[in-house]
Amino acid sequence: xxxxxxxxxxxxxxxxxxxxxxxxxxxxxxxxxxxxxxxxxxxxxxxxxxxxxxxxxxxxxxxxxxxxxxxxxxxxxxxxxxxxxxxxxxxxxxxxxxxxxxxxxxxxxxxxxxxxxxxxxxxxxxxxxxxxxxxxxxxxxxxxxxxxxxxxxxxxxxxxxxxxxxxxxxxxxxxxxxxxxxxxxxxxxxxxxxxxxxxxxxxxxxxxxxxxxxxxxxxxxxxxxxxxxxxxxxxxxxxxxxxxxxxxxxxxxxxxxxxxxxxxxxxxxxx
Amino acid sequence: xxxxxxxxxxxxxxxxxxxxxxxxxxxxxxxxxxxxxxxxxxxxxxxxxxxxxxxxxxxxxxxxxxxxxxxxxxxxxxxxxxxxxxxxxxxxxxxxxxxxxxxxxxxxxxxxxxxxxxxxxxxxxxxxxxxxxxxxxxxxxxxxxxxxxxxxxxxxxxxxxxxxxxxxxxxxxxxxxxxxxxxxxxxxxxxxxxxxxxxxxxxxxxxxxxxxxxxxxxxxxxxxxxxxxxxxxxxxxxxxxxxxxxxxxxxxxxxxxxxxxxxxxxxxxxx
Numbered sequence: 001x002x003x004x005x006x007x008x009x010x011x012x013x014x015x016x017x018x019x020x021x022x023x024x025x026x027x028x029x030x031x032x033x034x035x036x037x038x039x040x041x042x043x044x045x046x047x048x049x050x051x052x053x054x055x056x057x058x059x060x061x062x063x064x065x066x067x068x069x070x071x072x073x074x075x076x077x078x079x080x081x082x083x084x085x086x087x088x089x090x091x092x093x094x095x096x097x098x099x100x101x102x103x104x105x106x107x108x109x110x111x112x113x114x115x116x117x118x119x120x121x122x123x124x125x126x127x128x129x130x131x132x133x134x135x136x137x138x139x140x141x142x143x144x145x146x147x148x149x150x151x152x153x154x155x156x157x158x159x160x161x162x163x164x165x166x167x168x169x170x171x172x173x174x175x176x177x178x179x180x181x182x183x184x185x186x187x188x189x190x191x192x193x194x195x196x197x198x199x200x201x202x203x204x205x206x207x208x209x210x211x212x213x214x215x216x217x218x219x220x221x222x223x224x225x226x227x228x229x230x231x232x233x234x235x236x237x238x239x240x241x242x243x244x245x246x247x248x249x250x251x252x253x254x255x256x257x258x259x260x261x262x263x264x265x266x267x268x269x270x271x
Numbered sequence: 272x273x274x275x276x277x278x279x280x281x282x283x284x285x286x287x288x289x290x291x292x293x294x295x296x297x298x299x300x301x302x303x304x305x306x307x308x309x310x311x312x313x314x315x316x317x318x319x320x321x322x323x324x325x326x327x328x329x330x331x332x333x334x335x336x337x338x339x340x341x342x343x344x345x346x347x348x349x350x351x352x353x354x355x356x357x358x359x360x361x362x363x364x365x366x367x368x369x370x371x372x373x374x375x376x377x378x379x380x381x382x383x384x385x386x387x388x389x390x391x392x393x394x395x396x397x398x399x400x401x402x403x404x405x406x407x408x409x410x411x412x413x414x415x416x417x418x419x420x421x422x423x424x425x426x427x428x429x430x431x432x433x434x435x436x437x438x439x440x441x442x443x444x445x446x447x448x449x450x451x452x453x454x455x456x457x458x459x460x461x462x463x464x465x466x467x468x469x470x471x472x473x474x475x476x477x478x479x480x481x482x483x484x485x486x487x488x489x490x491x492x493x494x495x496x497x498x499x500x501x502x503x504x505x506x507x508x509x510x511x512x513x514x515x516x517x518x519x520x521x522x523x524x525x526x527x528x529x530x531x532x533x534x535x536x537x538x539x540x541x542x
Contacts, residue, residue: 040322041312051311151422162436169433198535245317
């Protein structure tokens with residue numbers, strides 16, 4: 001098989017990475033996408049760096065067995081903690097969500113004060129700060145972990161009084177700090193875009209790490225001459241390490257994603 | 272070593288089972304307790320029965336390696352999905368949280384209408400309904416999954432406006448159904464006892480599965496002649512499969528638990 005016809009492998013700790021898939025499908029409709037969500041061990045967001053590295057490598061290897069031409073780490077926690085290791089370890093190109101999000105944020109800010117929200121592990125890693133400061137060392141970064149956002153989204157409470165109050169609780173301090181740009185540093189968060197936008201109004205620009213990651217993938221494929229032939233019919237295959245929970249339906253509906261039957265690919269038991 | 276001097280092994284998917292440990296320490300101050308929280312794979316609540324069984328057996332084997340005289344499954348999800356398998360598989364007695372909670376609820380209800388709240392996996396399993404109906408087939412059960420409660424507790428938001436609203440959102444339908452007794456069917460939930468009690472007032476009795484599990488353990492040890500000698504100084508050792516998150520502090524403070532240094536016992540990598 002020609003390398004260009006091989007699928008793009010996309011992984012996340014669970015279902016949230018489908019926001020990246022949705023952006024990829026829109027931008028690159030000819031590509032075949034193989035998605036693998038590690039629902040047996042979701043979430044990665046509260047776990048240690050060593051554990052997230054190990055899980056990320058295992059899941060990546062399962063995608064490489066399917067002959068993927070590139071790997072997209074559609075998970076901020078895994079991008080923050082495991083991307084460098086993956087780049088060093090595997091032979092196909094790897095794209096994460098952090099650098100593209102940092103680049104878009106630096107391009108968007110006017111007052112050079114950027115907010116970043118994400119899981120505890122992503123924020124604790126400081127990965128966005130480092131990526132932003134590497135681009136412009138004069139930018140100030142205010143970061144905040146928002147651990148309630150993922151469960152709110154997975155419950156399907158994308159709007160309403162409770163969601164509005166949780167959004168305010170987490171984001172009010174960032175607004176008071178004076179940010180003019182906010183990076184949605186978790187692939188779940190685009191599903192809360194409306195509630196977050198309603199609270200922030202027009203004064204703060206939202207940077208969606210899913211959209212920017214898709215642009216980086218498109219750029220990479222062009223650069224490496226790996227784009228699918230324009231005549232190819234793109235498609236999406238979704239596999240999970242544990243049977244899907246209700247959140248798959250929430251995401252499928254919110255993102256209007258077409259996918260075939262979801263395949264179960266269990267992890268091999270620990271010895 | 273005399274069997275009576277061996278520790279009781281207690282496990283949970285994470286930190287929540289420490290509510291059971293707290294009840295055990297109070298009721299059985301002479302016992303040595305070895306706690307193992309599977310923080311590398313927490314939570315079990317959204318995962319499949321097969322996966323929860325496999326994880327539960329792995330963690331139980333790690334406790335048996337430490338020579339435990341009995342195993343306490345301080346996790347409603349694992350009790351609902353893996354207790355029968357564990358009872359069949361291991362040679363020491365096993366106590367879960369479901370049957371003790373069901374017994375206490377049946378003893379407490381006056382109008383024979385019991386509410387049960389828990390994780391998605393616990394509620395979907397129907398384990399409380401079965402245990403309650405086995406005791407009194409005329410009891411009506413209203414069950415509801417409350418997936419936001421655990422993240423609220425782990426964030427340390429044990430009270431306040433957001434917590435009150437989430438409590439009302441989940442519990443109002445059960446009150447309207449006419450329950451007079453509510454089983455807190457997740458070992459995290461005793462930490463929300465005040466917020467839940469404030470909403471329900473005096474009309475609904477709360478059944479704490481942690482407290483009732485500790486009573487069942489006490490009963491079992493007497494029955495099997497396995498109680499520690501009354502002169503023994505009890506103690507608590509806590510081990511986790513991944514380094515602790517902020518929630519360990521939340522739980523330690525809320526439960527006023529004394530424990531030595533927390534030990535890391537990583538899982539052996541999957542092959």
